[in-house]
């Protein structure tokens with residue numbers, strides 16, 4: 001399916017994204033995510049403060065990654081196997097590889113949470129909590145689309161299982177404690193997906 005800005009805006013502004021709503025504790029401010037978070041990101045796409053990048057992505061995303069948010073400028077450098085040099089990627093760019101499945105669209109919302117925390121200069125939020133809120137967001141979205149969905153334990157189950165459990169508790173209107181969040185945040189830090197995760201992400205607005 002061809003990805004368009006219109007399609008991205010539709011996901012951010014309408015449908016199941018508008019049913020995602022939660023607040024989680026962190027070791028600084030709580031993180032709040034709701035439909036307004038995604039509409040804010042959509043508005044920033046329309047205004048041009050946030051750039052969208054569609055396939056073919058250069059450089060490509062790692063296999064299996066549906067989307068990525070880049071907060072800081074990625075300088076040009078490196079080249080593809082075919083010898084095509086990679087151009088610079090500007091700061092505040094959401095790079096989207098796929099929007100085919102519900103999980104893919106959940107990843108778009110995960111990246112939108114990163115974008116929102118960046119554009120709002122939430123500089124006291126550690127990256128481990130930034131990521132935790134992204135995974136909870138994606139599972140709240142996936143569960144809003146299909147209440148019976150559950151993670152495949154073989155595909156990064158160490159991250160997805162705690163995020164799914166927290167999302168299910170949020171949907172059941174049960175409290176989320178910092179201990180619950182720390183289980184997920186520590187799983188993110190330990191995951192091979194994030195070998196070089198800084199303590200804090202760039203917040204350059």
Ligand SMILES: [Zn+2]
Nearest residue numbers: 110114131134
């Ligand atoms: Zn993330």
